[in-house]
Amino acid sequence: MKLYILALLILIFQTSVLIKYITVSNFAPDFLSILTILYVLRHSTYSSLKFGGFIGFLQDLFSPSFSVANLVSKLLMVIFTTSVKRVIFVSNFAVQFLIIALLSAVDIFLKVIFVYFETGFFYLSLEFFAYIFLNLIVFGVYYIINEHKKG
Amino acid sequence: MKKRYMFFIFLVLFLVLLFFTPKVKNIFYDTLYPVLYPLSVVSDEFSQFFSLLKEKKALIEENNSLKKNIELLKAEIVSLKFLELENQKLRTLLNFSQSLKDYSFVSAKIIGYSPDNWSKVVFVNAGKKTGIKKGDLVLANGKLFGMVINVGNLSSKILLIGDKNFKITARTRKTRETVFFQGYDLKKGILTLVSPEQDIRVGDIVETESSDGSYPDGIPIGVISSVEYVEGEFFKRVFVSINLKPYSTEYVVIVKRKEK
Numbered sequence: 360m361k362l363y364i365l366a367l368l369i370l371i372f373q374t375s376v377l378i379k380y381i382t383v384s385n386f387a388p389d390f391l392s393i394l395t396i397l398y399v400l401r402h403s404t405y406s407s408l409k410f411g412g413f414i415g416f417l418q419d420l421f422s423p424s425f426s427v428a429n430l431v432s433k434l435l436m437v438i439f440t441t442s443v444k445r446v447i448f449v450s451n452f453a454v455q456f457l458i459i460a461l462l463s464a465v466d467i468f469l470k471v472i473f474v475y476f477e478t479g480f481f482y483l484s485l486e487f488f489a490y491i492f493l494n495l496i497v498f499g500v501y502y503i504i505n506e507h508k509k510g
Numbered sequence: 511m512k513k514r515y516m517f518f519i520f521l522v523l524f525l526v527l528l529f530f531t532p533k534v535k536n537i538f539y540d541t542l543y544p545v546l547y548p549l550s551v552v553s554d555e556f557s558q559f560f561s562l563l564k565e566k567k568a569l570i571e572e573n574n575s576l577k578k579n580i581e582l583l584k585a586e587i588v589s590l591k592f593l594e595l596e597n598q599k600l601r602t603l604l605n606f607s608q609s610l611k612d613y614s615f616v617s618a619k620i621i622g623y624s625p626d627n628w629s630k631v632v633f634v635n636a637g638k639k640t641g642i643k644k645g646d647l648v649l650a651n652g653k654l655f656g657m658v659i660n661v662g663n664l665s666s667k668i669l670l671i672g673d674k675n676f677k678i679t680a681r682t683r684k685t686r687e688t689v690f691f692q693g694y695d696l697k698k699g700i701l702t703l704v705s706p707e708q709d710i711r712v713g714d715i716v717e718t719e720s721s722d723g724s725y726p727d728g729i730p731i732g733v734i735s736s737v738e739y740v741e742g743e744f745f746k747r748v749f750v751s752i753n754l755k756p757y758s759t760e761y762v763v764i765v766k767r768k769e770k
Contacts, residue, residue: 373625374542374633375549379757385696386627408518420538421667422629429626470628478674480694490627 363413366394370417381493384486388493391418392466393501395433396459399440400450411437428473432466439465452502459498463491539633540662546622547635547665554760613726616640616764621665623756630673630696632756634764637662642764647718647725649763654678654718654731655754658764668762671731672696672754680731681719685709691716691731691750699732701748708746710737716750726765 369390372378378387391414399407415433419426440458447454467487475481562569618640622633636642638661646658648668657676660667669676676693680701687708689701704710711734718729732752739746 370625371542371545371549374622375546376553376621376623377549378623380553382757385755385757387623389626391625405514405518408515412518418626420535421625421631426629428628470626474628474674478692480674480700482674482695484695 362394362398362410366391366410366414366417369394370414374421383493384489386486386489386493388497389463389466389490390497392433392436392463393459393494393498395436396440396455396462397501399437400444400455404437404441407437407441408434426473426477428470431473432469435465435469436462455502456495456498459494460491463494467491536660536662539660539665539667540637542622542633543635543662543665546633550619550621550635612723613765613767616642616766618666618762618764620756620760620762630670630676630693630754630756631659632656632668632670632762633665634668634762635665636764637664637666639663640764641766642666643766645724646767647729647765649729649765650759650761652730653752654729655759655762666764670696670754670756671699671752672756678731679719679721680716682710682734683715683717683730685711685714688719689716689748694749696754696756697752698735699750699752701734701750702745704746704748705744706739706746710734710746710748712737724767729765 373387373390381387395407395411395414398410402410411433412430415427415430418429418433422428439462443454443458464487467490471481471483616636618634618636620632621635624631634648642658642661644658644661647654648656648658654671656668656670656673657678658666659669671678671691671693672695673693676691676699678691680689680691681687682689685708687710689708689710690703692700692702694700699716701710701716714734716731716734717727718725718731719727732750734748735751736749737746738748
């Protein structure tokens with residue numbers, strides 16, 4: 360329950376004007392994606408699906424049209440991370456770092472596909488790297504803080 | 511286990527169907543308003559405090575120059591009033607419709623942004639109570655910024671012109687060609703269905719054009735940055751530079767139609 364409240368608080372932060380202080384090239388990091396991945400690494404598949412669905416649903420409430428892009432993207436994130444978790448030792452920093460980078464890229468690609476079906480525009484830009492970069496920075500900061508706590 | 515998954519899928523489908531109606535969305539935005547608005551105020555106070563510390567000297571100089579500018583603008587207002595009267599007389603003579611007289615302007619503060627990077631929307635602190643309606647146009651820095659798509663009691667959601675779902679009828683200022691503008695990203699938009707015969711020139715300004723008077727004509731949208739045409743294709747590919755900066759925009763003006 361605590362994590363659900365944390366997700367709500369992060370959503371409010373991500374929606375508020377405070378987010379403008381950490382944007383790069385008009386892109387803001389998606390803390391909720393990182394939270395979802397970290398949640399999956401520590402919880403069961405069923406519980407992660409619930410959590411990912413909840414976050415995706417909340418983000419989709421803000422979308423301009425009837426869209427389930429975030430819901431689908433977050434559920435796929437859960438499925439992908441769960442399958443990776445089964446075969447690789449994921450508590451390693453490098454593996455987690457790669458998962459975040461890869462899933463951020465998958466997130467972009469999925470939404471590009473959704474936009475294509477909605478509007479007919481297939482749009483990929485180099486600026487999307489700013490989004491992956493920001494997500495990795497946020498994850499790095501979280502990891503350092505977490506390690507410091509443990510130490 | 512299978513039953514639990516099925517239950518979960520049905521629950522998600524039910525919530526999607528129930529909660530994605532505009533009315534339910536509006537209630538959600540209004541619930542967030544008491545949180546988003548104070549946060550925007552706190553953010554302003556902090557940024558003002560730090561900028562005061564940093565730029566005290568520069569502020570004094572800026573203040574002095576602004577005072578001078580105010581005086582200049584006051585003088586300009588006097589001459590503009592004279593021109594307005596003259597304009598009114600000429601309009602009456604020409605029997606010209608004064609389209610902007612049918613609209614009023616409401617200023618609003620941006621209090622929130624989209625929580626993902628894919629939908630280009632902002633939230634402002636003006637809603638039904640200030641008379642805003644769905645479809646009203648929004649301006650910032652003297653240019654078209656977006657359109658109201660959801661109206662709550664206290665807040666509204668604005669779809670930016672850089673969003674791919676944003677579409678509006680427009681025209682080119684010099685050649686008066688009617689075009690359809692669609693958002694592409696925060697830097698550029700695209701003109702769709704431009705036939706090869708249409709006179710579209712790089713550098714021309716694209717502005718709003720309303721066929722039913724639901725919004726005013728002549729609001730600048732952007733400048734045509736490139737025109738591409740491949741022989742044999744049905745339409746030209748025209749990009750419009752818009753250079754939208756939602757994160758550095760604090761206030762917007764909403765153009766609302768006056769009630770008759």
